[in-house]
Amino acid sequence: MVFNSLEFLIFGLLFFLLWPLFKKKDTSRWLYLVIASFLFYGWWDWRFLFLIIGSGLIDYFSGLWIGKFPKFSKLFLILSLIGNLGSLSIFKYSTFFATALDSLFWKLGVQTNLVANIPEFALILPVGISFYTFQSLSYTIDVYRGRLSPTNNILHFFSYLSMFPQLVAGPIVRAKDLLKQLSKVPTVNALQVWHGIKLIVFGLFQKVVIADNLSLFIDSAFSGSKHYDGPAYWWFVMVAFAFQIYCDFSGYSLIARGLAKTMGYHFKMNFNHPYLSSSLKEFWGRWHISLSTWFRDYVYIPLGGARRGIYLGMLFLWLTMLLSGLWHGANITFVIWGAVHALFLTLERFYSKVQFFRRIPKGLLILITFIQASIAWVFFRAESFDQSIIVLKSMFMFQSSDFKFLTTYFDAMIFLGLAIVIELATLLKRTKISVQSVYKRYNLDLLFISTALVAIVMFRGEGQQFIYFQF
Amino acid sequence: MTAKYKIIFFLPIALIIFLVLKMILPTPNLNDSYRDYCWVKKTHSTEQFNILAIGDSRIYKGVNPTYLLDVNSEFNAVNLGYSSAGYSKEYLSFVSKRIKEKGKRVILCGVTPYSFTPEALKNEHYSSFHDKNTTEVYKMLYLSGYLKSFPRYSPEEIWDYFTDALITHLYHNDFKENGWVESYKIPFDSTAGLRPYRINFIDNTADKNAEKEYLKWVKDISAEGIKIVGFRPPSTLAMEELEDSLSGFNYSNFINEFKQMGGIWLTFSLKDYKSYDGSHLHYESANKFTENLAQKIEKYIK
Structure with a gap:
């Protein structure tokens, strides 16, 4: 069910x-x-x-x-x-x-x-x-x-x-x-029930409105139909996939937390706006938190963690990330996805100590982290290793792009834009006290949840199974 | 506002927003919940009819049961066509169960050269609905029908509507409970279907045994007093020539044998109808074609 x-x-x-x-x-x-x-x-x-x-x-x-x-x-x-x-x-x-x-x-x-x-x-x-x-x-x-x-x-x-x-x-x-x-x-009070409802409705919104509406665009790209090609197309596909998998899985977690809350139980947060991370280390503290902490507590730390020196620490990190990749699926592409993250994390450990990188504005760091995650997602989504290489080559090929796909997949672009706006609004709400006070004073959560519910009914995508069911 | 009031008010507010949007926004072009409901109803209903229209997509888009009968007719009619349907034993057995057991009865068979090819005989579209489990059928039949009021909206359609943009691409399919699908396509291209059909016939030509099985069925059903009316659903001259040259299907031989088995063969002029893709009739032509068909079979149901 x-x-x-x-x-x-x-x-x-x-x-x-x-x-x-x-x-x-x-x-x-x-x-x-x-x-x-x-x-x-x-x-x-x-x-x-x-x-x-x-x-x-x-x-x-x-x-x-x-x-x-x-x-x-x-x-x-x-x-x-x-x-x-x-x-x-x-x-x-x-x-x-x-x-x-x-x-x-x-x-x-x-x-x-x-x-x-x-x-x-x-x-x-x-x-x-x-x-x-x-x-x-x-x-x-x-x-x-x-x-x-x-x-x-x-x-x-x-x-x-x-x-x-x-x-x-x-x-x-x-x-x-x-x-x-x-x-x-x-025991459940009205506030907990309201929080539960908010989590359920927003989770469904993420899954049904965002993730499901992006799936057609992404699936057709990876089906090998070759209607479109070029760097711009593939970057759009990968950004769309980044949001599809995020909204699909985060949506499920939110619904699960909401149901538990309405029953009177508390599940810890599983996704904390990972694409607002300014480093990959931070990303892993915000993405699928229950799995990351599981691997941290039952694999990485028992192996020795960072206590055994920098090089052994790196080795344990790589092992943990490779296992994490394998956990996601029995395919070499998932292992490579884990390896790519391990590689980026390793590089990050070094360059984060360099003074120049510390001066980079936070917004740019968020963008760099998102790009790294999107590159790694290629291996996660591709049907085979060969296809991931083809996609990566297309993404980094310096040639002119045909933007006709923007009109063909107009709907998907709208929902992708909406997903990005929601994340940016979250960033704004978290960083600006004035936005928070307006949000509270005018009970905007009530309006947003009611609107999200309407969107679920009117703008639901073609029903798709949750991606993480296959893991 | 306290959480208690938010719990009370969020549904009414959502309802108001929904009703306002429903008034403002244009009706979506495709209602897929209703589409699934129509297909499942077509496949799993046990209701029997006086007139059945059977065949492939040229039939379910080309024969509108509403135009087959007078408004006050005591008879009923349904369209049992499926995409790429072939006259396999399974499909014919399904059809036989849906015709009334007594009284005036007519089965309208759209016969295309593709109907007897191995690919058509797989009846994949029909099977996809026939093979659904009971829960799925129940859900689609009794719950999805209610979703007719809740179609999915497309931002692109809304954008076009409010910006008065010239619609350059559209595939309209309006599913009806009587099995007919009102359809048209923008841009209108009467050659669009030729290439796919050319591909369809590669290593996939008419199977003589399937023809024989079908003709035997015609004989058996005719013997029960049911009128079997066959015809070639109108498309375009180019399409007919392509099918005749590639399908390995011999119409004149088939028609002779069909008549010998007790069937009634009708012919229609292509110039009276318009096909939007070279294969399927524009819905206005479909209505006109059904009216002409109704006139020709009138004597069998009076």
């Missing part, structure tokens, strides 16, 4: 209608959440519910036994790691690794065909597997590290793991943040 569907509208209305009845007692609240969440997920394919249940059971019992049998805690942690990363490897990476091994063996003179022997069920990517696997893993790791007490109640655990707002595309909520909230009777 997706948030931008009629099914979800009915599901959501029924859920919130009955929520006050069930939320008062722990068991009924957790059971209600688990049943609703399983229904939400099972709507897509009920058979993959067993994967969530299996993964969850491994982590629930691993957590429990880590607490009960501290001597064997490492063993139970390994069990959890094997269970989670094993299912992720089978369902997400089997084809990728089999292809890589086949080509390696072929180079060594041994003819294998591992790809052909992958069972059919493993070729289907269960929606949200990367999200709930990481969420589940964080629970066992935190219990192992002694940062979290394991829960004794299986319903409590599954209400955390499967909670429907964030189940399929995040944010990746940590157990230490949510389990505690779930153990209390949630």
